[in-house]
Amino acid sequence: MAKLIINDKEVELEDGARIVDAIEEMGVPIGCSNGVCGTCEVEILEGMENLPEMNDEERDLGMEGNRRLGCQLTITSGTVKLTY
Numbered sequence: 001m002a003k004l005i006i007n008d009k010e011v012e013l014e015d016g017a018r019i020v021d022a023i024e025e026m027g028v029p030i031g032c033s034n035g036v037c038g039t040c041e042v043e044i045l046e047g048m049e050n051l052p053e054m055n056d057e058e059r060d061l062g063m064e065g066n067r068r069l070g071c072q073l074t075i076t077s078g079t080v081k082l083t084y
């Protein structure tokens with residue numbers, strides 16, 4: 001199991017799960033869910049190594065460093081802590 005932590009909330013997810021539904025329930029605003037609008041931008045505080053490489057949609061919207069598009073992410077395993 002993997003663990004996602006947003007501010008004071010945490011949830012367990014299956015290894016390899018997309019996180020978009022969980023982060024929406026935890027308060028992150030979600031728009032298109034397809035990597036187009038940028039609404040779901042989050043800052044990864046811990047666990048970047050448990051996320052996939054940045055994809056073209058993220059690069060096209062200017063994500064860099066710890067800034068990622070929440071709707072594009074899966075959590076491979078371990079713990080990821082983020083804020084928005």
Ligand code: FES
Nearest residue numbers: 031032033038071
């Ligand atoms: S919800 Fe639109 S880019 Fe993620």
